[in-house]
Amino acid sequence: MKHRLGVLLAAASAIVMTARLAHAQEAMTIAVPGANWGEAFDSCVIKPFAAENQVTYRLEFGNSTTSFSKLQQQRANPVIDVAWMDGGISELANADGLVETLDPKRIPNLANLLPQAVAEKDGKQFAASVGFYSLGIVYNTKDVTTPPTSWNDLWDPKYQDEVIIPAPANAAGVPFILFLDRIWNTSPDLTKTFAKLKELKAAMYFDTSGNASNAFQRGEAVVGANFNVSAWDLADKGLPIAFTTPKEGFWANDGRIHLVKDSKHRELAEKLINSALTPAASTCLADKLYLGPSVKGVTISEKTAPKMPWGAKGSIDSLVQIKWDDINAQRSAITDLWNREIAR
Numbered sequence: 001m002k003h004r005l006g007v008l009l010a011a012a013s014a015i016v017m018t019a020r021l022a023h024a025q026e027a028m029t030i031a032v033p034g035a036n037w038g039e040a041f042d043s044c045v046i047k048p049f050a051a052e053n054q055v056t057y058r059l060e061f062g063n064s065t066t067s068f069s070k071l072q073q074q075r076a077n078p079v080i081d082v083a084w085m086d087g088g089i090s091e092l093a094n095a096d097g098l099v100e101t102l103d104p105k106r107i108p109n110l111a112n113l114l115p116q117a118v119a120e121k122d123g124k125q126f127a128a129s130v131g132f133y134s135l136g137i138v139y140n141t142k143d144v145t146t147p148p149t150s151w152n153d154l155w156d157p158k159y160q161d162e163v164i165i166p167a168p169a170n171a172a173g174v175p176f177i178l179f180l181d182r183i184w185n186t187s188p189d190l191t192k193t194f195a196k197l198k199e200l201k202a203a204m205y206f207d208t209s210g211n212a213s214n215a216f217q218r219g220e221a222v223v224g225a226n227f228n229v230s231a232w233d234l235a236d237k238g239l240p241i242a243f244t245t246p247k248e249g250f251w252a253n254d255g256r257i258h259l260v261k262d263s264k265h266r267e268l269a270e271k272l273i274n275s276a277l278t279p280a281a282s283t284c285l286a287d288k289l290y291l292g293p294s295v296k297g298v299t300i301s302e303k304t305a306p307k308m309p310w311g312a313k314g315s316i317d318s319l320v321q322i323k324w325d326d327i328n329a330q331r332s333a334i335t336d337l338w339n340r341e342i343a344r
Contacts, residue, residue, distance in 0.1 A: 028056070029058050030082045030272070031060040031082070032046075033064070033208070035209060036230075036288075037255070038061055041130070045284075046059075048281075049275040064084075064088075064090075068092060068093050078260050082269045082273065084130070085127075087119070087129075088175065088324045088327060090258065097261060099258040100126075100260070100263070110128060110277060112277050114294055116132075116319075117132075117254065127258045128294075129254040129256050130256065130277070130281070130285060130291065131286065132253070132309050133290070133292070134228050134245075136226075138226040139223040140216065141242050148223060154200065159201075159223050162203050163202055163224050165202060166205070167206060170207050171253060174335070178334075180193060194337060197341070198342060203220050212230060228307060231243035232307040250320070251322055253322065279293075286304055290307040
């Protein structure tokens with residue numbers, strides 16, 4: 001009897017071990033942004049999840065528009081299981097049928113999200129925010145002795161060939177153009193706005209935040225429109241970089257996590273998304289990436305608070321929420337106009 005019990009226990013252990021090994025051999029593909037963004041998502045969310053679930057994974061680096069294009073190319077046979085994409089591109093991916101509806105029964109931590117962090121269409125949630133960031137003016141404090149106070153300051157002749165702004169390929173590009181148009185109160189066809197954009201003597205129109213950061217590190221840029229995340233990352237590395245909010249205001253966006261349609265590892269992908277929506281993960285992203293928390297119950301440290309997208313004294317309610325459907329309706333036309341008038 002003891003011998004039989006021992007055999008049964010050994011067999012059961014073998015089955016469990018085999019299941020664990022098979023699970024460990026599961027290779028998920030996760031699309032993340034590059035540079036410090038991808039590093040933070042990996043450190044705060046993916047690595048702890050992989051260690052806990054004995055999962056191997058591969059990171060697919062690229063900005064949101066690149067990941068969106070890859071999902072379109074892989075539509076018939078998806079390779080990517082989970083994709084981080086910014087607001088705006090996120091809506092495009094959903095409209096194109098590339099991401100799954102998130103099920104709160106399978107992803108219970110969706111209940112942790114703040115109302116502003118829920119991305120849904122027609123009552124169906126298609127993405128979950130992992131944190132908020134804002135676009136303001138970043139500048140080198142050694143080269144720019146008087147801090148800029150207005151978006152118009154980017155057109156100051158003293159900054160010519162040393163200023164950067166986002167291109168439409170960046171998630172901030174199209175909203176930035178429309179934001180400027182609203183400030184300048186020009187015609188609805190954007191003719192005057194693009195005429196002013198053509199006057200800007202830019203060192204670079206960046207497609208990724210990593211390229212923008214590199215421009216500051218190499219001394220090619222001394223001022224420009226960029227994210228609080230990128231600015232404080234450079235400052236943490238010892239560069240003389242500051243971030244300021246122009247008097248005309250600023251707008252915010254968020255990084256979102258998505259379950260890819262027909263993912264081959266759906267159960268694991270849902271577990272990863274669930275892991276991203278905890279106070280611990282959100283606190284880590286706030287400390288490492290200066291993303292404003294998207295989940296409830298997060299306490300920001302005194303050191304991190306001034307670097308939040310809403311500043312030391314603001315809150316998530318201070319952020320201007322963008323109507324992405326309105327912006328996406330103009331995205332193609334603005335990109336075409338940019339390519340004709342600016343990029344060439």
